[in-house]
Amino acid sequence: MRFALALLLVLPAGPALAAGCKAESGEKTVALVELYTSEGCSSCPPADRWLSGLAERGFAPDRVVPLALHVDYWDYIGWKDPYAKREFSQRQRKLSQLQRMALVYTPQVVLQGRDFRHWASPSFDAAVAAINARPARARIAIEIHGAVGGALDAQASAELADAARGGDAALYLAVYENRLSSRVTAGENRGRTLTHDYVVLEWQGPFAFGPGGKVAERRALPLLPKGEPARSGVVAFVQDRRTGEVLQALLRSAC
Numbered sequence: 138m139r140f141a142l143a144l145l146l147v148l149p150a151g152p153a154l155a156a157g158c159k160a161e162s163g164e165k166t167v168a169l170v171e172l173y174t175s176e177g178c179s180s181c182p183p184a185d186r187w188l189s190g191l192a193e194r195g196f197a198p199d200r201v202v203p204l205a206l207h208v209d210y211w212d213y214i215g216w217k218d219p220y221a222k223r224e225f226s227q228r229q230r231k232l233s234q235l236q237r238m239a240l241v242y243t244p245q246v247v248l249q250g251r252d253f254r255h256w257a258s259p260s261f262d263a264a265v266a267a268i269n270a271r272p273a274r275a276r277i278a279i280e281i282h283g284a285v286g287g288a289l290d291a292q293a294s295a296e297l298a299d300a301a302r303g304g305d306a307a308l309y310l311a312v313y314e315n316r317l318s319s320r321v322t323a324g325e326n327r328g329r330t331l332t333h334d335y336v337v338l339e340w341q342g343p344f345a346f347g348p349g350g351k352v353a354e355r356r357a358l359p360l361l362p363k364g365e366p367a368r369s370g371v372v373a374f375v376q377d378r379r380t381g382e383v384l385q386a387l388l389r390s391a392c
Contacts, residue, residue: 158281158392162385163199168268169374169386170203171247172335173229176218177211179325184244187257189334200269202372202386203335204311208243216324220317220336228340235381250381274298275306275375275385281392284366288312288357289391293373297384300350305379307343311372312358314338314365338364343378366391 172188174181188203196203206225207218229241236252246256249268255261275297282290295308315334321327339358346352360369370390376383 160389162277162387166271169383173245175211177216178243181244198388202388249383277387279389288359291371292355294353297350303346303350309342314369
């Protein structure tokens with residue numbers, strides 16, 4: 138494990154797919170899983186494989202929305218991660234600060250906005266089951282209109298079950314791509330070919346809720362220069378910015 142110092146309503150069952158490239162969240166809460174990882178970290182590949190295998194283990198998108206966020210703070214040790222972004226490192230540090238953690242590390246799994254170290258154990262299954270049993274506190278809808286100019290044209294809307302939470306809650310959007318790979322030629326993983334799924338390419342938000350606890354955004358979410366829209370998708374989630382708690386999440390793969 139690598140370490141680094143941190144800077145410091147009843148809703149319809151689902152997710153139901155409507156006509157076209159759309160999705161709507163359901164009546165229960167979906168768990169958001171964020172994996173903070175790096176191609177420069179020798180202990181990260183097992184976590185990457187674990188994230189890729191969640192659906193095969195029964196954690197479909199109506200239960201778990203997985204995201205892999207590649208951080209940049211290991212780039213200095215010999216290999217520059219092509220998927221790493223500073224804003225992902227900053228998000229990891231911010232979540233750590235909210236939990237009063239002194240460190241950030243990779244691989245780190247954040248479950249519903251909280252550090253979760255027992256991801257490779259039955260504890261993860263139990264934690265997800267508990268999250269899925271909770272009534273949803275937000276309704277989310279996504280529609281992907283198509284791929285234009287190297288980006289997914291996506292629209293997302295959200296409505297809070299309790300509009301009074303609008304001051305703290307915010308909507309976030311991410312675009313991801315599956316089946317990415319790198320031949321690593323330097324650093325701790327030198328000589329290895331690494332494969333990744335749910336790799337976040339672009340992160341947008343926070344978008345504040347307006348009167349009545351509603352928000353809607355239409356955005357162009359950039360893909361990689363040679364990205365494959367058919368292997369990509371959009372994630373939208375609602376999070377409490379004060380506590381880090383995730384109220385609801387939704388994934389829609391591109392059609």
